[in-house]
Amino acid sequence: MEDIAGMTVKNSLSRSVAINHATVRERANMITFLHLCAERGINVVSVWGNEIDKIGEGAALAALESHGITVSGYNRIGPFTPEYLDQAQFELERAARFGADHVFLFTGGLTEKDGDLGAARKHAEDEIARLLEMARRVGIKLAIEPLHPMLVGDRTVLASLSHANDLCEALGPGIGVVVDVYHVWWDERLEAEILRAGRAGRLLGFHVNDWLLPTRHLLTDRGMMGDGIIDLVSIDRMMRRSGFEGPVEVEIFSADWWARDPGEVLDIALSRCQQIFGSN
Amino acid sequence: MEDIAGMTVKNSLSRSVAINHATVRERANMITFLHLCAERGINVVSVWGNEIDKIGEGAALAALESHGITVSGYNRIGPFTPEYLDQAQFELERAARFGADHVFLFTGGLTEKDGDLGAARKHAEDEIARLLEMARRVGIKLAIEPLHPMLVGDRTVLASLSHANDLCEALGPGIGVVVDVYHVWWDERLEAEILRAGRAGRLLGFHVNDWLLPTRHLLTDRGMMGDGIIDLVSIDRMMRRSGFEGPVEVEIFSADWWARDPGEVLDIALSRCQQIFGSN
Numbered sequence: 001m002e003d004i005a006g007m008t009v010k011n012s013l014s015r016s017v018a019i020n021h022a023t024v025r026e027r028a029n030m031i032t033f034l035h036l037c038a039e040r041g042i043n044v045v046s047v048w049g050n051e052i053d054k055i056g057e058g059a060a061l062a063a064l065e066s067h068g069i070t071v072s073g074y075n076r077i078g079p080f081t082p083e084y085l086d087q088a089q090f091e092l093e094r095a096a097r098f099g100a101d102h103v104f105l106f107t108g109g110l111t112e113k114d115g116d117l118g119a120a121r122k123h124a125e126d127e128i129a130r131l132l133e134m135a136r137r138v139g140i141k142l143a144i145e146p147l148h149p150m151l152v153g154d155r156t157v158l159a160s161l162s163h164a165n166d167l168c169e170a171l172g173p174g175i176g177v178v179v180d181v182y183h184v185w186w187d188e189r190l191e192a193e194i195l196r197a198g199r200a201g202r203l204l205g206f207h208v209n210d211w212l213l214p215t216r217h218l219l220t221d222r223g224m225m226g227d228g229i230i231d232l233v234s235i236d237r238m239m240r241r242s243g244f245e246g247p248v249e250v251e252i253f254s255a256d257w258w259a260r261d262p263g264e265v266l267d268i269a270l271s272r273c274q275q276i277f278g279s280n
Numbered sequence: 281m282e283d284i285a286g287m288t289v290k291n292s293l294s295r296s297v298a299i300n301h302a303t304v305r306e307r308a309n310m311i312t313f314l315h316l317c318a319e320r321g322i323n324v325v326s327v328w329g330n331e332i333d334k335i336g337e338g339a340a341l342a343a344l345e346s347h348g349i350t351v352s353g354y355n356r357i358g359p360f361t362p363e364y365l366d367q368a369q370f371e372l373e374r375a376a377r378f379g380a381d382h383v384f385l386f387t388g389g390l391t392e393k394d395g396d397l398g399a400a401r402k403h404a405e406d407e408i409a410r411l412l413e414m415a416r417r418v419g420i421k422l423a424i425e426p427l428h429p430m431l432v433g434d435r436t437v438l439a440s441l442s443h444a445n446d447l448c449e450a451l452g453p454g455i456g457v458v459v460d461v462y463h464v465w466w467d468e469r470l471e472a473e474i475l476r477a478g479r480a481g482r483l484l485g486f487h488v489n490d491w492l493l494p495t496r497h498l499l500t501d502r503g504m505m506g507d508g509i510i511d512l513v514s515i516d517r518m519m520r521r522s523g524f525e526g527p528v529e530v531e532i533f534s535a536d537w538w539a540r541d542p543g544e545v546l547d548i549a550l551s552r553c554q555q556i557f558g559s560n
Contacts, residue, residue: 110509111493117511121468149466150430153493153509163468186429188401188443213391213433218495229390229433231397 017273018044018072020207020251021051024265026258030055031063036263038067040270044247046073046205047098049091061098072249073143073178073205074100079108080127088131092138102143102176102204103135109154120157125167128175136174143204144168145178150218160184161193168202176202179239180251182209182222185230191238198242206239207251208232208273220255225272232276248277297553298324298352300487300531301331304545306538310335311343316543318347320550324527326353326485327378329371341378352529353423353458353485354380359388360407368411372418382423382456382484385411389434400437405447408455416454423484424448425458430498440464441473448482456482459519460531462489462502465510471518478522486519487531488512488553500535505552512556528557 019042021033028036030051037045052060064071074095077088095103107124110117128142135142144164147156158164161184164177177197184190197203210228215221225232236248250269257265299322301313308316310331317325332340344351354375357368375383387404390397408422415422424444427436438444441464444457457477464470477483490508495501505512516528530549537545 115509115511116514117465118514148430150428150495150498152466153491153495159466160468185397186432186439188440211433215430215433215498218430218498229395231395234396234398 015277016044016247017042017270017277018046018247018249019266019269020046020073020249021048022046022075023250023252023257023269024262025051027260028262030060032262034063034067034069036266037069039263040266042266042270043067043069044072044249045069046075046249046251047071047100048075049094052094052098057094057097064098071095071098071100072102072247074098074103076104076106077131077142078104078106080106080124081108085127089134089138092131092135092140096138096140100140102141102178104143104145104178105131107156107158109156110152111154117152117157121163124157128167129171132171132175141204142175143178144175145180145205145207146183147180148183151183154219160187160189161197162187162189165193165196165200165202168197168200176204178205178207179203179235180207180209181230181232181235182207182211185211185235190235194235194238194242198239198244201243203239203242203244203246205246205249206236206244207249208277209250209252217255220253220258222253224252224254224257224268225250225276236277248273295557296324296527297322297550297557298326298527298529299546299549300326300353300529301328302326302355303530303532303537303549304542305331307540308542310340312542314343314347314349316546317349319543320546322546322550323347323349324352324529325349326355326529326531327351327380328355329374332374332378337374337377344378351375351378351380352382352527354378354383356384356386357411357422358384358386360386360404361388365407365411369414369418372411372415372420376418376420380420382421382458383415384423384425384458387436387438389436390432391434397432397437401443404437405450408447409451412451412455421484422455423458424455425460425485425487426463427460428463431463434499440467440469441477442467442469445473445476445480445482448477448480456484458485458487459483459515460487460489461510461512461515462487462491465491465515470515474515474518474522478519478524481523483519483522483524483526485526485529486516486524487529488557489530489532489534497535500533500538502532502534504532504534504537504548505530505556516557528553 210223212223490503492503
């Protein structure tokens with residue numbers, strides 16, 4: 001991709017591309033991020049509450065409006081500590097002020113020694129049921145993004161699309177799933193569960209990145225699309241066959257990509273999206 | 281556990297403990313390993329073909345016999361490259377000469393860029409069907425040990441107990457599963473799949489270790505039982521309720537534990553097994 005470094009690649013795909021701010025957050029605050037997106041014709045982003053805090057809500061809303069950029073996902077409610085849940089109402093209302101399509105739930109992992117995973121899962125499910133009541137009153141959707149099983153210690157107790165679908169089914173309207181290829185690509189149930197979510201009308205988002213070989217860190221070594229071994233084209237096809245019509249959202253947690261020039265990262269990401277998702 | 285360092289702890293549990301040579305392989309060759317096991321009253325081990333090669337088959341068999349130690353698992357057939365499959369008949373026959381209960385299958389991971397995971401899984405399943413015909417003729421059982429989903433790139437394409445059970449069910453007698461807590465502890469299907477394997481009489485082994493927080497390496501940072509977050513007592517209970525009566529087998533891939541004195545590692549492992557599995 002070196003040939004396009006430094007160039008500005010317009011977002012002229014058959015499918016729209018969204019960018020998650022986390023992809024460039026280390027070197028671009030939200031104002032810079034939105035400016036870089038606007039330059040490249042990207043008009044959908046996902047945002048983070050802590051990044052909004054850094055620049056102030058007024059400035060963040062004004063920048064979105066002036067660039068004509070809308071918000072897909074709002075990150076996030078969680079981890080589900082007693083303290084954080086007091087913040088949940090505030091986060092839901094702020095997500096609504098930002099016009100977000102959905103708010104991510106982040107359960108937190110099984111951090112205690114000798115923890116009972118079954119009990120932790122039950123607790124998370126109960127909290128999500130409670131949050132869903134709150135979200136319905138605010139009028140915003142909740143999103144479960146199942147994370148990779150290797151993150152059950154560090155980040156989540158919801159580690160499969162099957163579990164997320166089961167939970168959504170039990171809870172009814174107002175909650176759906178986001179499919180991030182990094183977390184679910186290995187699962188032999190993947191196609192069936194994407195179809196199941198699609199039939200229920202609960203596919204809220206599609207996050208793309210890649211699995212690198214070797215993977216040197218459990219949290220911060222995700223790859224740029226095309227640099228790893230995930231069959232992105234096949235998963236994209238599953239999403240489309242399931243009726244998903246939203247954007248392909250680039251979300252890459254990577255110490256390597258965070259260290260690079262944010263504009264260059266976005267150029268490369270757009271170019272890869274064009275190659276991989278643009279024409280199929 | 282410092283209080284027992286350097287002491288010899290006799291293997292006097294209500295359940296027997298087996299040790300996998302991989303746990304101490306960096307500082308103890310097979311002769312030393314068997315001697316250390318015998319000193320501690322351990323009379324079941326799992327062995328590795330490449331370690332047998334280092335000391336010679338005659339010496340390995342003589343050491344097993346003189347210590348009265350029997351072999352549970354023989355590692356291994358795979359990865360499933362065309363070259364390695366030529367070795368399969370040799371490995372099966374050698375495992376039989378060692379009186380092993382079962383031979384591990386090791387598919388290898390999805391190492392190629394843009395690989396088709398579905399096709400790789402189909403290939404592995406076909407190879408296993410072929411190997412099962414060979415194993416039946418030799419009169420030895422095959423074992424599928426599903427590995428953690430984070431190892432689908434590096435090590436395997438069989439990453440869940442559900443997949444392993446499905447495959448065993450399709451193939452019929454002569455093949456079973458080994459449950460390693462490290463690889464399956466996160467799975468919401470765990471209890472159901474252990475029970476399913478138990479009902480079919482195909483639980484061949486139970487490997488123990490632990491999941492550390494943080495986990496610093498995908499391959500070589502497994503923990504000693506009790507140092508991590510896996511609910512070992514619950515999983516042990518599932519195994520026993522499913523009719524498994526074999527030993528608890530310690531298998532720890534860890535750069536930290538490999539660096540320590542092998543006798544001390546075994547003492548600590550036995551002590552932990554006593555605490556965690558001895559009385560429940």
